[in-house]
Every structure is written in structure tokens, then in C-alpha cells.
Amino acid sequence: MTSDFHQLRQVSTAEVYKSRKLAGTLQRQSDSSTVFTYHTDYVQDHGEPVASTLPVNTTPVVTAGGGLPPFFAGLLPEGHRLTVVRDAVKTSLDDELSLLLAVSADTPGQAQRHLGRCSRSPRPLKARRCVTRSGSCGHGVPCSADSNFAHG
Numbered sequence: 001m002t003s004d005f006h007q008l009r010q011v012s013t014a015e016v017y018k019s020r021k022l023a024g025t026l027q028r029q030s031d032s033s034t035v036f037t038y039h040t041d042y043v044q045d046h047g048e049p050v051a052s053t054l055p056v057n058t059t060p061v062v063t064a065g066g067g068l069p070p071f072f073a074g075l076l077p078e079g080h081r082l083t084v085v086r087d088a089v090k091t092s093l094d095d096e097l098s099l100l101l102a103v104s105a106d107t108p109g110q111a112q113r114h115l116g117r118c119s120r121s122p123r124p125l126k127a128r129r130c131v132t133r134s135g136s137c138g139h140g141v142p143c144s145a146d147s148n149f150a151h152g
Contacts, residue, residue, distance in 0.1 A: 005090070006088075006090040008089055008101045008102055009089065009095065009098045011097070011098070011101055013025050013026070014026045014100075014101060018042075018049075019048065021042065022039055022042065023038060023050050024036060025037055025039070026068065026072065026097060032064070032065055032066050032094075033064050033065070033066075034062070034066065034067060034096070035060045036060065036063075037058075037060045037061070038056055038057065038058065040058065042056065043057060050071065051069075053070055053071050054069060054071060066094040066095050066096060067094070067096050068097060068100060072100055073100075075100060076096065076099055076103065085099055085102050085103055088102065089102050
């Protein structure tokens with residue numbers, strides 16, 4: 001893990017992809033809540049739900065206290081691995097969005113393809129070096145050559 005992980009705490013929005021299509025966003029709010037919202041186009045195109053617990057509609061899903069909707073929280077590692085990620089990001093266990101961004105390129109199963117571009121208000125997250133399974137792509141945050149995690 002790189003020292004650039006602490007920048008993930010500044011990310012305000014993460015795009016969520018399903019089957020390589022932009023499905024919605026996770027947004028960090030000023031009151032520490034997190035909001036998941038499907039994009040209007042995805043709803044109109046009758047896209048598949050990101051998870052069975054997140055039916056496709058225009059109603060935002062709000063999670064209080066830095067948490068994430070259960071599906072996304074379930075993608076986080078547990079035990080020692082979660083502690084390692086928390087220490088690398090330099091955040092608390094309550095900051096689930098930052099933790100998820102840190103591991104989004106290496107989440108289990110199809111979930112790898114759910115998280116995408118992240119941006120920080122008012123400008124995109126800029127980074128220096130990204131180590132992939134196939135080498136370095138030069139961005140500074142974790143990604144893998146076979147994921148949809150993109151850097152702004």
C-alpha cells in the first residue's frame with residue numbers, strides 16, 4: 001500500500017459500475033452520511049440492481065455515520081486485513097467509503113467491477129503511482145489491470 005491512501009479521505013464521490021455500465025454514485029455528505037443513488041439513465045434503461053438489497057429506482061439510499069449500504073460494507077475485508085487498510089488510509093473504521101475505495105480494485109467476485117472513477121471536490125483525485133497486478137500504471141492509488149477502477 002502506498003502513502004497516497006490517506007488522500008482517499010478527501011474523495012467525495014465514487015461512481016458505481018454494474019456490468020461495465022455506470023449504475024450510480026456513492027457520495028460522502030458533510031454530515032458524515034453516505035448516499036447511494038442510481039443514475040437516471042440507468043433507471044430508465046432498466047439496468048440490473050447493483051445488489052438485491054439495492055433495487056433500481058430513483059430513491060436515494062442514505063446511510064448515517066460514515067457507513068455504507070450493507071452490500072458495499074460487505075465488500076470490506078475483515079479482521080487484520082481491515083486493520084491494515086485502516087492504518088494505510090489513516091482513518092477510522094467508521095469511514096467505510098474511504099476504506100472501500102482503498103480495496104475497490106481487489107474486492108471479491110463480480111464486485112470488482114462495481115466501483116469506478118472517484119473524484120474529490122472540487123477537482124479529481126490526482127495521484128502519482130499505481131501498482132497493478134501487471135505492473136505500474138502511474139496513478140498512485142490501488143488498481144488492477146482487470147478492474148474498472150479509474151482515476152480522474
